[in-house]
Amino acid sequence: MAKEIKKVVLAYSGGLDTSIIIPWLKENYNGCEVIAVSGDVGQGTELDGLEEKALKTGASKLYIEDLKEEFVQDYVFPTVAAGAVYENKYLLGTSFARPIIAKRIVEIAKKEGADAICHGCTGKGNDQVRFELAIKAFAPDMKIIAPWREWKIKSRDEEIDYAEAHNIPLRISRETNYSKDKNLWHLSHEGLDLENPANEPQYTKPGFLELGVAPEQAPDEPTYLTIHFEKGKPTSIDGVEMTGVGIVEKLNELGGKNGIGLADIVENRLVGMKSRGVYETPGGTILYHAHNKLEELTLDRDTYHYKQQVALKFAELVYYGQWFTPLREAISAFVETTQQTVTGDVKLKLYKGNIIDAGVTSPYSLYDADIATFDEDEVYDQKDSAGFINLFGLPLKVQAKMKEKAGK
Numbered sequence: 001m002a003k004e005i006k007k008v009v010l011a012y013s014g015g016l017d018t019s020i021i022i023p024w025l026k027e028n029y030n031g032c033e034v035i036a037v038s039g040d041v042g043q044g045t046e047l048d049g050l051e052e053k054a055l056k057t058g059a060s061k062l063y064i065e066d067l068k069e070e071f072v073q074d075y076v077f078p079t080v081a082a083g084a085v086y087e088n089k090y091l092l093g094t095s096f097a098r099p100i101i102a103k104r105i106v107e108i109a110k111k112e113g114a115d116a117i118c119h120g121c122t123g124k125g126n127d128q129v130r131f132e133l134a135i136k137a138f139a140p141d142m143k144i145i146a147p148w149r150e151w152k153i154k155s156r157d158e159e160i161d162y163a164e165a166h167n168i169p170l171r172i173s174r175e176t177n178y179s180k181d182k183n184l185w186h187l188s189h190e191g192l193d194l195e196n197p198a199n200e201p202q203y204t205k206p207g208f209l210e211l212g213v214a215p216e217q218a219p220d221e222p223t224y225l226t227i228h229f230e231k232g233k234p235t236s237i238d239g240v241e242m243t244g245v246g247i248v249e250k251l252n253e254l255g256g257k258n259g260i261g262l263a264d265i266v267e268n269r270l271v272g273m274k275s276r277g278v279y280e281t282p283g284g285t286i287l288y289h290a291h292n293k294l295e296e297l298t299l300d301r302d303t304y305h306y307k308q309q310v311a312l313k314f315a316e317l318v319y320y321g322q323w324f325t326p327l328r329e330a331i332s333a334f335v336e337t338t339q340q341t342v343t344g345d346v347k348l349k350l351y352k353g354n355i356i357d358a359g360v361t362s363p364y365s366l367y368d369a370d371i372a373t374f375d376e377d378e379v380y381d382q383k384d385s386a387g388f389i390n391l392f393g394l395p396l397k398v399q400a401k402m403k404e405k406a407g408k
Helices: 016-028 050-056 068-082 097-112 127-138 156-165 244-257 282-298 301-319 326-341 384-392 394-406
Strands: 007-011 033-040 061-066 116-118 143-145 179-182 187-190 223-230 233-237 262-268 274-280 344-351 354-361
Touching: 007 016, 007 097, 016 033, 016 156, 033 097, 050 061, 061 097, 068 097, 068 233, 068 244, 068 282, 068 301, 068 326, 097 116, 097 127, 223 244, 223 282, 233 244, 233 282, 244 282, 282 301, 282 344, 282 354, 301 326, 384 394
Parallel strands: 007 033, 007 116, 033 061, 116 143
Antiparallel strands: 179 187, 187 274, 223 233, 223 344, 262 274, 344 354
């Protein structure tokens, strides 16, 4: 097989895994050409110096693709609109970033005439599934190379040994060797002391948190903000219209400084094991909260309740890497229909890790003060409720009479 692979496109982050994969591919696949591709979904300074590093370690070229606005508009916002949260806590930061990156990698692999696509995902994680399902959706016959399923390296310590032996510069040390994934939406932390769920995350330790501060380190004065939504999508903050990227960045800034969006999760991975991770999602946490608040006001009861059920399935599909599937697309079509009246303003107060509702308005509000009031009104006849309760409770009444007759 090695002789057949002449050109490989590598999903390249410059982190520990992909840093050593370039020389490993050339050693194990007959000196094949390696083209590195980095999808920019908001990694920020992690992309600095990446081209020089990729070329020095053996890549023939590096593509850095700016995918940030497409990522937010086509993946992030639709997931927020769905209300999709995995296992009540995880806001899917890594999950929905993988499909867009993999899709672009396939496009480049076809353009370059590559024989294979390579990724650095481990055989224990979810990302291998997310990458490979996306690749299969756009290049079903493409050869996929996953070094973690082939090489003899068994740990991150051994990866560091390999890097040192091949003079590959790393940005981490053995002592700060958390496994991290960063993008515009979130930052995840796994490994080291976090592998024991009994250990409290060191939120106040300098350098642990990167997107914000611990709640106890947040300001003593609250921050107020107003987010405007148009058909379920946020379009402005405090009256200032912004791009999708601008909105997420601004909310990350405001949420981060107020200690918003920290989540400590023991989650069920797709491959069957439980894993413990700590996530920073300051802006995303605010957006989910604000969007749900507006839906409280603008969606009718049955749609709101049914949508909550659909959200669970949507979250599973995203987490499991099934973004490019007919079911995900069908659910998104349903969600988009529900969002036609989700327009309005949500005012929030951020204070020491808390998001406090401070008012919501919409031209499509279904809240009618004339009906809901506890004061005297002329639009609701309270006597009507007696007949409703009689009909609503009829099955219970029939069942009770049956039990009496049966002597139960």
